[in-house]
Amino acid sequence: MKKYILFSFVGFSSLLFGQGGPDVIVTGIGLRQVEPAYRMSESPKIIDTTIANPVIDFPLLALQHPTKIEVEPINPATIKTEQKLNQLYSTYVKLGIGTELMPLGEVYFDSRRSRKFVYGVHAKHLSSYGNIKDYAPAQFDRTKLGLYGGINEKNYTLRGDLHYNNQGLHYYGWKIPTDSVDRKTTAQRFQDVGGAVSFASHKKDSANLNYKVGIEYNNFGSKKPIEDSLSDWRARENFFGFNSSASYKLGKEIYAADFNVRYNGYKYGSLGDTNSSVIDTGIVLNNTIINLKPTISTYLFNNRFKAKVGVDIVIDAHQTTKAHIYPVAELKYSMFNDIFIPYVGLRGGLKQTSFKSLTAENEFLLTNVSMRNENTAIDFYGGIKGTLSKRISFNVNASFARIQNKALFVTDTLYSVGNKFNLLFDTLNLTTIEGSISYQLNEKLKVDGIGRFYSYSLLNNTYAWNLPQWQAIARGSYNLFDKFLINLDLNFEGGRKALVYAMEDDVTVENLQFAKTLGFVADINLGLEYRYNKRISAFIQFNNLASQRYNRWYNHPVQVFQFLGGITFRL
Template structure:
């Protein structure tokens, strides 16, 4: 029944709409009469603010397991075209099998040095070294001349097990001639002497032998080791003899590839014979640890020595810090040791000594500080130090009335203030200038002056090396103040 009423209502509405359409048929086409403008107004309403709220975080731990099913997919593609690309690389530095160095000077001086690698085997190295330096000024001063000759042969064999053995043999011949006797005669107003060269010749001949065992490859634990023995036999024209034996054991453990912990054990024996026999035996134990930081470096160690059952402890300390990276580095340190004054060391410093000497140790402790670095390409080093030395070797004329002047060795206790500096200045590629100066201020306990020890030493030089590193030219100038002497 309800649906019949719905049909009747729909039919009445449809007839009404149709009659309205028929009633507007008399309006002109394209014209619309606006009876009243329509203005829409919204009723007042209250604003409702809604603040979003984040849902609570899910902090529970969930373990997800994914199963990937492998599947081979056939992919068809054209073969790639490989085209090599050329890159410019720097040539490795040239390696030469040997070198030859020649030089000359005044008066009538010759300098020659030759070194050559006889083998080209990675497991075995064998090299030979030759050296000759001589000068002759007999035209100005009678018998003022010298010659210095060295011959050496060394070889190293690297075993597959990682260790290596190195051996060397050398011969050193130093020929000097006592001179200056006529100058002393002029000063003392005595009769002049004249001598044939063989009458005033002194010759020191030394044979050196050495053998070392060390790790030829890097070990798994970054541990380096070395055990060595060195022997020398020395004699002169006046029947003086001296033999020396040095035994060395070294061990170094590296931490983080840059912090070494080292221990060195050395036993140094010297036997001297002239009209009497003397011996000088030293023992050294030298532990140290060095730490390298980004802006600083610190070494802490000591040198424990023994001589004739007398023990001494010397410092081995140095600390440095970069004040301005690459420009200024400041450093301070303290070190000390026993330095042997035997026939070999004394004759190398002053070959005009009487070989009937008293061999002793110089016991020294040095404290120093300074700065080093590089400014606009110039490398510099400036340092000041203070040294306490017991048994410092001095040299005194044996007898001013002796026809052939020779020097005796005497010892004194001294305090020494040292100021020194050096610089390396490259002017352009291949050419660099070098210079250094050292000033020593001595304060002695017994002697009036440091006899025959220079207070001021100055050196300057220039070196040019061609771009191919095949040859170099070098010139050096050395100056010292007049040394004090006692007649």
């Protein structure tokens, strides 16, 4: 019942609120009063807060310590003075004499320091009157004279030189008592005279083209025969060369090109003619080589990487005219600030063979020889070089080359009694492995070591006659207090074979060829020099300390132990 009453009351109240009343509007005037404002009658003042610092007095104690003064002498200051540039002497003379009556004389005369001019003269004579036991006379003499000069300017240099060489020798490779041979019949003399001139620009601006041009001439020949009627039957050779090169730098690339012309004319007797010997005929060879070699080089990665590519175009105008194209490519990269520099390359070239170059290698060559230019069709090489420390450097490399018309020296039995050499030309594949290391301690100690291994594969011959299969070379010099100078040279090689035509000791037969082992070569030389002062010194030289009578060529043994001593002085 209470619930019903409650719900009824709530419902009735809702009805009451739901009814709306009339709107009422009241209009009137409102009055709002604001209390009056009053200003403060007091002015702001600065309060002085300065506080006086108290004065503190610390009286000193009346103490006095005794003092004592002692004067000790000191060493005077020393200053070590050194010349920035060593004094130069214009003249150097070396005089000596050795065993087997071997006189030596050498003179240098050079200009002193000059920014513009350089010039000098060099003359040398060395001869020996000694013989080799059980062989034909073996005396020799060598005389050289050279002059050079040049002009150095800011933008160019001019160079020139002249030379004259006179070399006398005997064809002693003949086992016969020395006294039973007329020296004139085995004597030979080579005359060599020539000169060269070159001009090179040195413009520092990279936008300019730098170039170099030069010409050279050389005359080389053997001595006249004993009979006047055979005066033309000797070797005569004239060489003329024109060399030029240019380079231009554009950005990181260097564009370069070489253009060279080399002419060599060799003449023995008259072409198509014969002398008193029916088998001896005249030889005339005109040999011209023209080559153009453009290349491009670039440097990357802060000059650590270098690449060079190009081509070598060669025209060989010899007995017939041929054209050859050789690659030019090389890559190298510097690692760890030049500690290791690996490199690889591909190249080739045509080498001009001349009578002068052949006799420089083997002076016992016949004067009537036919020659061919040596053609290296391809030469692939690679290796690594660098510096192990500031004093030690090294280089290890290997290469493979295919060479056509390689000249091999073999004993002649047609025009001589076996005391001269002729030429065989063959095609060979040459593999070379080489390693070298050097150590240098300022100018006090220098040591070099080189080792080489050769592997030959020939087309027509069993062996590469007279060429070694391995070589070991060591050189060292020591300067003790700039008073004593010591030089040591060690040369070892082995694996050489010579072509012979009959059975004898150490001869084997392979492919119908008689090959004789030439034996091991050990050549040890020691030099000592004592400097009395900066101008005068004395020296002694010991050659072939092992006293080994090895064969430099087949049937051509060298002289045993030699001693040479003398003095030097500067003016």
